[in-house]
Amino acid sequence: MHVCGVSNRKMRIVGGNITEVHEFPWIAGFSTRGKFYCAGSLITRKHILTAAHCLDGLNMREIQIVLGNHNRVSHENTVVRRRIKSARIHEHFDPYSFNNDIAVIEMDISVEFDSVIRPACLPQNQVSDYTGTxxxxxxxxxxxxxxxxxxxxxxxxxxxxxxxxxxxxxxxxxxxxxxxxxxxxxxxxxxxxxxxxxxxxxxxxxxxxxxxxxxxxxxxxxxxxxxxxxxxxxxNYLDWLRNHLDGECVCPPPQVR
Known part of the structure; x- marks a missing residue:
């Protein structure tokens, strides 16, 4: 069983550090016509969470999704490429204010979870206050x-x-x-x-x-x-997400026994 949200740490980014290879095994890169432009997070074997503005107005057939990648210009043998089967942009997304900037992609082919590609965890609590975290x-x-x-x-x-x-x-x-x-x-x-x-x-x-x-x-x-x-x-969108994942499990974190 592969649990969500498990980083591979061994212990638009400004002022940050290079990650360890495959430190975030759910992160996906998007490109269109060969040009990288956006990212997303794998949340089930076939669904990716992203921003609505990464899809709005674009030709979905031209978007390529890459998983299992670290250096996006080298051809790593861990890379998995997918296309979009369908996408759900939030019905109230406003491209001017970016309100409701959320979308879910269903990939054309599911992926297998391994040490390089794993799903992200979503929040378990709708009312959590993360201020100061x-x-x-x-x-x-x-x-x-x-x-x-x-x-x-x-x-x-x-x-x-x-x-x-x-x-x-x-x-x-x-x-x-x-x-x-x-x-x-x-x-x-x-x-x-x-x-x-x-x-x-x-x-x-x-x-x-x-x-x-x-x-x-x-x-x-x-x-x-x-x-x-x-x-x-x-x-604010956990119920919306569950309604758009076709019954796929959003992997919860392991429970303390």
Missing amino acids: MAVAAGWGRIGERESLSNVLRKVDLPILSDEECQTAGYAKKQLTENMFCAGYLKGQRDACQGDSGGPLHVTGAHGNLEVIGIISWGRGCARPQFPGVFTKLT
Whole structure:
């Protein structure tokens, strides 16, 4: 049995570090017409969680999904490539405000779980308050606002801000909805960036597994002071997700005996 949220650590990312190879075995990279542009998280053998804006307006037949990858420009023998069979963009996604920025992809062929490809855990509690928790974002996005995409998967630690901290940052209050939260530093320096969209923001759950609690969504520039990253609040969508997974299990973390 392969349990969700188990990282392979041996113990749009700005100011972060290169991950260990396959440290986040659920992360998926998206490309269209040969160009990498977004990410997602494997949550069942055939479903990937991502941001709605990573799919909205695009030709689904041109999107390729890559799993089991670390260096996206080298052809690793662990790589699994898939296409999209179908996709469910949230019915109330607003492409102007990015409210309800969430989508689920069904791949054309299921994957087998192993040491390189495993599913992410979703939050177990809809009412959890993660304020002050240190979270980890991961992706192949730009390493600076004016820099290029990263060839290798990177991660960055970002503290989750309170709603008050988020609303008193540089964003207009009307830009932020109850379906979003902020994570990052008001002084800037560390952030997700373009190309990281759709990827996961994790916290360590009660059982030690990583839980994806946010989807990298939007922000003003990258790592700018007073403009922390904005994420889709996954706890608001657990019922929606269950209704769009065709009865597939969203792997819970192991229970304490």
